[in-house]
Amino acid sequence: MSLAGDRGTDAGAGGRLRAVGRRVGSAQLPAEPFRLGALAGVLALTGAYVSVLYGVVAVVGGRGALLALVAVSLLSATVFARAIAPRTATALAAAVAAVGFAHYLASAGTGVGAAVATADELLADSVALAMGLPVLRMIDAGTWALGFAPAPAFLSWYLAVRRRYALSVLPAGGALFFLVLTGDAGIPITLAGVGGAVGAVGLGELERREGTVGQLDALTVLFSVALVLSMTVTLVPAGAASPTFLVEGDEGSLESTLDTAPERSGITGSVDLSPEVRFTVTSEERSYWRTGVYDRFTGDEWIRTGDDRPYEGGIEPPPGEYDRVAQTVRMAGGAGVMPAAAQPIAVEGEATENTLVTSHGGITPEEPMIENDTYNVESAVVDPSGGALREAGTEYPEDVERRHLQTPESLSTEFEAYTAEVTADAENPYETAEAIERYLRTSKSYSLEVDRPSGNVAEEFLLEMDEGYCVYFATTMVQMLRAEDVPARYAVGYTSGQEVDDGEYVVRGLDAHAWVEVYFPGHGWVEFEPTPGDRDDVHAERLEEARDDGQEDVDVAGSEEVPIEEGSEPENETDEELTETEPPAEETPLENETGEAGEIDPEEEIAPGPNGAPTEGVEEGLADRLTAEAAILALAIVVGAVAGARHGGVVDRAGRARTLRWQRSTGEPARDVERAYRRLELLLETDVRGRARSESVRAYLSSPAVESVGDDRIDRLGALYERAIHGDGVEPAEAVEAIELVDELVAERTRIVGRLRR
Amino acid sequence: MTDADATTATTVGTPEPLPIDDAADVCADVTANVGRVIVGNGETVEHVVTTILARGHVLLEDVPGVGKTMLARSIARSIDCEFSRVQFTPDLLPSDVTGVNVFNRKSREFEFQPGPVFGNVVLADEINRAPPKSQAAMLEAMEEGQVTVDGESRPLPEPFAVIATQNAVEPERTYELPFAEVDRFTKKLELGYPEPEEESEVLARTVGHHPIERLEAVTDLETIVRARETVAAVTVNEPVREYATRLSNYTREHARIGASPRGTIALLRAAAARATLDGREYVVPDDVRREAPVVLAHRVRTDDHRHGGADVVADALDHVPVE
Incomplete structure (x- = not known):
């Protein structure tokens, strides 16, 4: 870096060398470390935003490309720094950015021409991103990241090499700021970036002004302030780093894990089951009540890409045959989701106003549902036979393939090999799905008590873990299917619940569930259930427990007497082997038979938490991070305070105050007198004025300012000091006298403390 | 080095130092006495007195007519001692300073005729008007506390103090003292023009009899020597x-x-x-x-x-x- 930096100045190599020569000659060496520090700061800032983008491409692919692009940018910036003028460089960076953006538009299926034509929409998209839409929610997040990365890195490094540190912070800082706004840059990354920026500007200034290391304490104060500010001021209410939960008061429950935010679904360790009733469904058909579907897996959470759109009378039904099932859902509490059987095709009643359609065809409320909200929803339930699915082929629509074959780029070959082994006998996608489902149901057991693995959850679960719950099973199955090139996605919601009356289901928090949907050409998305049947026992036990505890809200009228039998089988279990839990009735298309229930179901998430933010809401993870952040925060405050105190002279002053008031005889008269005199000087420094370094004691004490105090004791002390230092010394008695004189003076002249002492 | 060395003094044995207060009094007396002649410039007079006590020599530099010579003479007269004066001119020979060996026809031997440098207080007037060789003779005396004539070293009296003056004008007619020789003067002082009221006082004193004629010694050689010991202690x-x-x-x-x-x-x-x-x-x-x-x-x-x-x-x- 330093070599690169040295080469790249306006003056060119020759001038630079001469400059260095001069500098060394005149012993102005300190500038060089400052320059290195400033360059390191710019690199840290660049690294911060690039690392966020790296996180994106690690999920969707393109890590190598990203690193290569950034490396090329830095390299060319180094070269260009001495070759082209700043204006040219800026133009070049703009061109690079434009090319990247055009590439993104092209690959997103939008022509560049169309983009120009719909500039206002582009602007709206950008604003949406800046308002907290995570980059990963973009369908073409990878392309976007690759297009976004090079220009700021190039421009920043170019300017830094040319010693324009303050300016150089702007491009990379702007990029990081944007990513903070999207919520992708977490606190540690942001801190690193801010630290780099402050360091670059501050150290750059020190270099430019040939500052001294002593001025670093001022810089340290700046650092701390920046750190503390960036940790305490939350720019984005829904920032990526503040997990909240969609179900009120239920942190750590399975539900809250499933629905961490409108567009994300987290994965955690151990979870609780809430026995509270969430909603009731009137439906002729037993079904899973789906609340959300996710397509992008980052390794530790699920993200739904694409934007929601308002419901405008009807959702496209599946391509093949389906049964219509009408449901009426009544919420038992606030929730940010609209549960409904998959695949909802129509919503009726007042709820339509409040309904959004996700990019996967799910429904979600625009404003959270409240207690007793009721809606009617009609769903198209796909239930083809196994035979039909076997022959469905692999002619997937392009859009399905593009979004539902993603695996994190870091997925190991071991995972793929293992999956291939599991599905060795499968001859078509359906058999693949069957094999995986059977494998998971039989080889792993169900437990809510698990430690959240670090790294790729699917991989860890398949290769390392013996037990888990629905989230683990479903996640792993989706990833295995994708590894086998079968489009699949992750669905969350509730199992059918307790059937308290004919066609009436009570759904509780503990019914929260996650399962798998696999795409079959000509049929659409078909549900699969990789979670073993002992889930039902666990969940039923939990309800009994709650009842025994006398907990309220766990029952609706009449539900207590009805035996709990939940079907955790999705309806499509049609044909075969999946033993354990019998899926109750297959979907009997309920059409709109329940007349009154004109409305349709809710989908995903339950009530958004106070500020509806997302991500890996793991309770112990949260605790860990909070303490780590608190520690950093505390450290920053302490460091800043110390540096500020040093800068402001507080430490000196404290030491001075102590010296002023406290003196013990050392047994050496001369030393005692000298120290007594120092105390006098400290006292006079506060009261009158300090002694200049080149001012003799005699001149100081006889200066008009000190003379104006008019105290003989001061003259006496001066005389004793002079004799002690320059003359033949003083007697012990005189030393005692000197100390007493100063004690008196201090007591008299520092009033408050003086009074206390007396 | 700079100053006359005590070991070469004519007085044998170390004299008893004066008590510090007496030494201070001597200084004060001499200064006051000189003040009768020299108007103003009390500071400068003090500097000259301390130079003598510090075994040093002093160089007075200023334009002509501000009383350089008068100052030197006043100090010399205030001390009961040998005072001599050398007026440096372009044709001054070194022997004019140090003295010469003269053949005595009666005794048929060479006899040393001491030059003006053999005094306790020597006024070297306008030292920069003499050629370097003559300057060097004086400066050797200052440095070594002795003079060498015809290969024979002769110690100078103790105390020995040189008060040299030089003109700050007419640089083209003078031989500027070499830097190494200027270094041998403990102090270089400037008198400066008197203030108007001082000048008027000067006029009042000098019209008629010049006060220096009536100036009497206030101390003697022995006291000065002892005061020098006090300073050394x-x-x-x-x-x-x-x-x-x-x-x-x-x-x-x-x-x-x-x-x-x-x-x-x-x-x-x-x-x-x-x-x-x-x-x-x-x-x-x-x-x-x-x-x-x-x-x-x-x-x-x-x-x-x-x-x-x-x-x-x-x-x-x-x-x-x-x-």
């Missing part, structure tokens, strides 16, 4: 020595030629004399500060006419920290 502690060294160092770092170690020694001796004047048995930094401008300035050379040696010394006093 003054305590100079480490902090003061260090301060003097730092001042010299500062001039070395901030001028083309800084004060020599001889200058530092002279500074401390002058400071000791200053302390004696004050009736104090130890030197304080203020003594050093008081003496530094006159002791160091002529030993410092700069390339910048607008920022001469005196300015560098003033800077040193402003910047060098003091205990």
Whole structure:
């Protein structure tokens, strides 16, 4: 870096060398470390935003490309720094950015021409991103990241090499700021970036002004302030780093894990089951009540890409045959989701106003549902036979393939090999799905008590873990299917619940569930259930427990007497082997038979938490991070305070105050007198004025300012000091006298403390 | 080095030092006595007196007619001692200063005829008008406390103090003293023109009989010698020595030629004399500060006419920290 930096100045190599020569000659060496520090700061800032983008491409692919692009940018910036003028460089960076953006538009299926034509929409998209839409929610997040990365890195490094540190912070800082706004840059990354920026500007200034290391304490104060500010001021209410939960008061429950935010679904360790009733469904058909579907897996959470759109009378039904099932859902509490059987095709009643359609065809409320909200929803339930699915082929629509074959780029070959082994006998996608489902149901057991693995959850679960719950099973199955090139996605919601009356289901928090949907050409998305049947026992036990505890809200009228039998089988279990839990009735298309229930179901998430933010809401993870952040925060405050105190002279002053008031005889008269005199000087420094370094004691004490105090004791002390230092010394008695004189003076002249002492 | 060395003194054995207060009184008496003749310039008179007590020599530089010679004569007369005067001219020979061996026809031997340098207080008037060779004769006497004539060294009397004057005008008609020789003067002083009221006082005194004719000695040689011993016994502690060294160092770092170690020694001796004047048995930094401008300035050379040696010394006093 330093070599690169040295080469790249306006003056060119020759001038630079001469400059260095001069500098060394005149012993102005300190500038060089400052320059290195400033360059390191710019690199840290660049690294911060690039690392966020790296996180994106690690999920969707393109890590190598990203690193290569950034490396090329830095390299060319180094070269260009001495070759082209700043204006040219800026133009070049703009061109690079434009090319990247055009590439993104092209690959997103939008022509560049169309983009120009719909500039206002582009602007709206950008604003949406800046308002907290995570980059990963973009369908073409990878392309976007690759297009976004090079220009700021190039421009920043170019300017830094040319010693324009303050300016150089702007491009990379702007990029990081944007990513903070999207919520992708977490606190540690942001801190690193801010630290780099402050360091670059501050150290750059020190270099430019040939500052001294002593001025670093001022810089340290700046650092701390920046750190503390960036940790305490939350720019984005829904920032990526503040997990909240969609179900009120239920942190750590399975539900809250499933629905961490409108567009994300987290994965955690151990979870609780809430026995509270969430909603009731009137439906002729037993079904899973789906609340959300996710397509992008980052390794530790699920993200739904694409934007929601308002419901405008009807959702496209599946391509093949389906049964219509009408449901009426009544919420038992606030929730940010609209549960409904998959695949909802129509919503009726007042709820339509409040309904959004996700990019996967799910429904979600625009404003959270409240207690007793009721809606009617009609769903198209796909239930083809196994035979039909076997022959469905692999002619997937392009859009399905593009979004539902993603695996994190870091997925190991071991995972793929293992999956291939599991599905060795499968001859078509359906058999693949069957094999995986059977494998998971039989080889792993169900437990809510698990430690959240670090790294790729699917991989860890398949290769390392013996037990888990629905989230683990479903996640792993989706990833295995994708590894086998079968489009699949992750669905969350509730199992059918307790059937308290004919066609009436009570759904509780503990019914929260996650399962798998696999795409079959000509049929659409078909549900699969990789979670073993002992889930039902666990969940039923939990309800009994709650009842025994006398907990309220766990029952609706009449539900207590009805035996709990939940079907955790999705309806499509049609044909075969999946033993354990019998899926109750297959979907009997309920059409709109329940007349009154004109409305349709809710989908995903339950009530958004106070500020509806997302991500890996793991309770112990949260605790860990909070303490780590608190520690950093505390450290920053302490460091800043110390540096500020040093800068402001507080430490000196404290030491001075102590010296002023406290003196013990050392047994050496001369030393005692000298120290007594120092105390006098400290006292006079506060009261009158300090002694200049080149001012003799005699001149100081006889200066008009000190003379104006008019105290003989001061003259006496001066005389004793002079004799002690320059003359033949003083007697012990005189030393005692000197100390007493100063004690008196201090007591008299520092009033408050003086009074206390007396 | 700079100054006449006590070991070469004619007096054998170390004389008893005067009590410090008596020494201070001697200084005060001489200064007051000279003040009867010299109007104003009390500071300068003090400097000359302390130089004598510090075993040094002094160079008075100024335009003609401001009383340089009168000052020297007044001091000499205030002390009951041998006073001699050498008027330096372009044709002055070294032997005119040191004395010559003269053949005595009666005894048929060479007899030494001491020159004017053999005095206790020697006024070397307009020293820069003589050629270097004659200057050197005087300067050797100052340095060595002895003169060498025809290969024979003859010690000078004790005390021996030179008060030299030089004109600051007519530089083209003078032989500027070499830098190395200027260094041998403990102090270089300037009198300056008197203030108007002082000048009027001068006129009042000198019209009619010149007061110097009536000036009487207020002390004697023995007292001066003993006072010199007092000065030599003054305590100079480490902090003061260090301060003097730092001042010299500062001039070395901030001028083309800084004060020599001889200058530092002279500074401390002058400071000791200053302390004696004050009736104090130890030197304080203020003594050093008081003496530094006159002791160091002529030993410092700069390339910048607008920022001469005196300015560098003033800077040193402003910047060098003091205990």
